[in-house]
Amino acid sequence: MNKLLRRVVLYLFFITSCHLAQSQNKEEQPLAYILEQLEKRYDVKFSYETKTIEGVAVSPLSAELSLDEALDKLKSITQLNFKVLSSRFIAISAKHKTIQYLEEVVVTNYLTKGISKTNNGAIAVDAKAFDILPGLIEPDVLQIVQNLPGIISVDERISNINVRGGTNDQNLILYEGMRMYQSGHFFGLISAFNPYLSDEIRVAKNGTSALFGNGVSSTISIKNSNIVDNKFNGGLGANLLSVDGFAKIPLNKKMELQVSARRSFTDVLASTTYDAYFDRIFRDSELNASNNINTVLALDERFLFYDLNTKFLYDIDETSKLRINLLNIYNNLDYNQIFTNSNNEFQEVRSTLNQVSYGFSTSYSKEFNDDISASAQLYYSNYDLDAQNNDITNDQLLTQENKVEDYGLRIDISQNVDNNTEIRGGYQFNEVAVTNFEDVSNPDFTSLVKEIIRTHAFFGETERYSKSRNTYIRLGARISYFEKLKELVIEPRFAFNQKISDDIRVEILGELKSQSITQVIDLQQDFFGIEKRRWQLSNLDDVPLIRSQQISLGVSYNQNNLLVSLEGYYKNVDDITAQSQGFQNQFQFANDIGSYTITGLDFLVNKRFNNFSTWLSYTLSNNDYKFDNINDGNAFPNTVDLTHVANASLTYNLDNFKIGIGFNWHSGRAYSKPSDVQNNANSVIEYSNPNGSRLPDYFRADISAIYKFELMKGVKTEIGASVWNMFNQTNIINRYYTFDADDAIIEIDNRSLKFTPNLSFRVNF
Numbered sequence: 001m002n003k004l005l006r007r008v009v010l011y012l013f014f015i016t017s018c019h020l021a022q023s024q025n026k027e028e029q030p031l032a033y034i035l036e037q038l039e040k041r042y043d044v045k046f047s048y049e050t051k052t053i054e055g056v057a058v059s060p061l062s063a064e065l066s067l068d069e070a071l072d073k074l075k076s077i078t079q080l081n082f083k084v085l086s087s088r089f090i091a092i093s094a095k096h097k098t099i100q101y102l103e104e105v106v107v108t109n110y111l112t113k114g115i116s117k118t119n120n121g122a123i124a125v126d127a128k129a130f131d132i133l134p135g136l137i138e139p140d141v142l143q144i145v146q147n148l149p150g151i152i153s154v155d156e157r158i159s160n161i162n163v164r165g166g167t168n169d170q171n172l173i174l175y176e177g178m179r180m181y182q183s184g185h186f187f188g189l190i191s192a193f194n195p196y197l198s199d200e201i202r203v204a205k206n207g208t209s210a211l212f213g214n215g216v217s218s219t220i221s222i223k224n225s226n227i228v229d230n231k232f233n234g235g236l237g238a239n240l241l242s243v244d245g246f247a248k249i250p251l252n253k254k255m256e257l258q259v260s261a262r263r264s265f266t267d268v269l270a271s272t273t274y275d276a277y278f279d280r281i282f283r284d285s286e287l288n289a290s291n292n293i294n295t296v297l298a299l300d301e302r303f304l305f306y307d308l309n310t311k312f313l314y315d316i317d318e319t320s321k322l323r324i325n326l327l328n329i330y331n332n333l334d335y336n337q338i339f340t341n342s343n344n345e346f347q348e349v350r351s352t353l354n355q356v357s358y359g360f361s362t363s364y365s366k367e368f369n370d371d372i373s374a375s376a377q378l379y380y381s382n383y384d385l386d387a388q389n390n391d392i393t394n395d396q397l398l399t400q401e402n403k404v405e406d407y408g409l410r411i412d413i414s415q416n417v418d419n420n421t422e423i424r425g426g427y428q429f430n431e432v433a434v435t436n437f438e439d440v441s442n443p444d445f446t447s448l449v450k451e452i453i454r455t456h457a458f459f460g461e462t463e464r465y466s467k468s469r470n471t472y473i474r475l476g477a478r479i480s481y482f483e484k485l486k487e488l489v490i491e492p493r494f495a496f497n498q499k500i501s502d503d504i505r506v507e508i509l510g511e512l513k514s515q516s517i518t519q520v521i522d523l524q525q526d527f528f529g530i531e532k533r534r535w536q537l538s539n540l541d542d543v544p545l546i547r548s549q550q551i552s553l554g555v556s557y558n559q560n561n562l563l564v565s566l567e568g569y570y571k572n573v574d575d576i577t578a579q580s581q582g583f584q585n586q587f588q589f590a591n592d593i594g595s596y597t598i599t600g601l602d603f604l605v606n607k608r609f610n611n612f613s614t615w616l617s618y619t620l621s622n623n624d625y626k627f628d629n630i631n632d633g634n635a636f637p638n639t640v641d642l643t644h645v646a647n648a649s650l651t652y653n654l655d656n657f658k659i660g661i662g663f664n665w666h667s668g669r670a671y672s673k674p675s676d677v678q679n680n681a682n683s684v685i686e687y688s689n690p691n692g693s694r695l696p697d698y699f700r701a702d703i704s705a706i707y708k709f710e711l712m713k714g715v716k717t718e719i720g721a722s723v724w725n726m727f728n729q730t731n732i733i734n735r736y737y738t739f740d741a742d743d744a745i746i747e748i749d750n751r752s753l754k755f756t757p758n759l760s761f762r763v764n765f
Helices: 002-021 031-042 067-078 139-146 272-282
Strands: 045-047 080-084 089-094 106-107 113-116 123-126 152-155 161-163 171-175 198-204 220-223 233-239 243-249 256-266 295-314 321-342 345-366 372-391 396-418 421-440 447-466 471-482 485-500 506-514 517-520 535-538 547-558 562-577 595-607 614-629 643-655 659-668 696-710 714-725 731-738 745-749 756-764
Touching: 031 045, 031 067, 067 080, 106 547, 123 139, 139 152, 139 161, 139 198, 139 220, 272 295, 272 756, 396 535, 421 535, 447 535, 517 562
Parallel strands: 045 089, 171 220
Antiparallel strands: 080 089, 106 113, 113 123, 123 198, 152 161, 198 220, 233 243, 233 756, 243 256, 256 295, 295 321, 321 345, 345 372, 372 396, 396 421, 421 447, 447 471, 471 485, 485 506, 506 547, 517 535, 547 562, 562 595, 595 614, 614 643, 643 659, 659 696, 696 714, 714 756, 731 745
């Protein structure tokens, strides 16, 4: 392991030396860079969608030009619209498109290049402009968002992202408008969304737009490029887990096809990275459980994943567009074991676990004039998790399935009332069906439960700037009717941003939200204990509609490449079930209704100088449960409560070379410790105070580097190297207790990813 670390360090040193020896002079520069220069030179602010200027490059403009002269020159070169809204604000748009200027970026390079903060509180990530983050050599969508204050995964799994104390199922994850019920490959360690076709990611922790519903924690929206640019480009790449490729193929001046595919080679070749990932996921699963009756002579696991994505773009005319999206995500595990039993007979046992998602969406948009636009979308999202567990010890075959089918329709209408005001409204219909199937032999038992919820929602909001454009406010509401539950829910939302001075802004966000689908755990051993959560719909009995309330107040200072922000928040989520919280203590089989309340403070300081960017983020929070009957109705710490979370990072970017190093620390999770005195006659572990103990603190250091060069004209090459947990720190991320074969209590520690290197090689053309 030390040899491997030395090799990685030598490799990074080598590409650094190669880079420093290289000198490049380019006449044209990206338009985004030119605009940054003009903003400083003329004290103005440009507002635009990132995709509008994507791929546009121009030569530097003379400093002797006036602002009007510079804008006229850019208009003629880029064929873009530059509309002066006031003495300081200028909106950029494509000539045939309605100008969208109300949502403005108030903080660029929020953590690193490609991450920005908008005036409505949302974080926007431009995957193509993304620079580098420690431990990442690819723009993994759901890994990137975990670097934002208030967002973390308590067990390092993408499929378990916790936003301000919430569970992952409380996040609304949208891919091209489709709700996703599976977000990870390798059972949660890798994002299931191809990072090289994703164009724009938006994250809202609070103050969510009224356009979105059915997720009480956060909204994460992922979109691919939406512009027909009549230019072919593509890429091929590989790392130590998978190979992938993507292409944007112009069919004619009005049509384009975007395709991407990724497949692991882990079923034929096991790398060091694969070994680390496999050890993390399967170390404490049922598949690794000891067997006292039979002797395992051999085992053979076959694991693979892939994802496919296709998007068809058709610009019918200058005002009408048609878009069609297809998505397929797949995970498969075959686990074969050969036993010899007490009679010295050989037995081969095969267990399987499959996780599949399909998605389809089609949308049509129309601009009726310069002020009114409308769109309609249909989508279908399917998620299917099934397992077949062959338990030779108990001569038992267990088959399980959890399936979600989501049909949706939404209609949106918007109007620009004037240069400072826009109103939006619409209607959304959803039908979600969840099926849970279980079949057991010895003893024979079969269960099939299917539930359906239909939801009608009307939404509307208005955005407005003051004439000075120093004040921004968005007010909206979503009214949802859940047919099966016979409940009408009104959810107001607001976002307020006030510019106090050129350097200081104040932000207030608030929202009410609800959710009719959640994940629960029946038994910790379900689906081998690997994907033990199953989706379940709210009902009129024991799974109520979840509701949340949240408000936050933030202030930020941004001047001379120094950003300092502080945000305090209060969040309450009601009507959660005990089964959705994954208790592994005295409440593991409890069926109760309760809530959690979290109060917190997010702090960020980011300083950029020359080619360096460094930041420190810190979150202080307190997250407590309160159930009707559990713990006699008294509050106790949340299972995902992390009182202190800190992240410090340093990145260096010079032309084609990038390197980043980061340090992650947080206090330990809460867990329940067994009582000192046990009643052995019960065969049940008796615990002390629920979640009254804490795991040791967590610490991890990561490093990554990327070097780009031109292999030949029109062909760009990228080499990357990274190490996750470079000091091979042993971190305990979960602790629970069970009985061994002699009915003695044993302690089980789930450990984090160990030293995990990765290499990547890409060619873009």
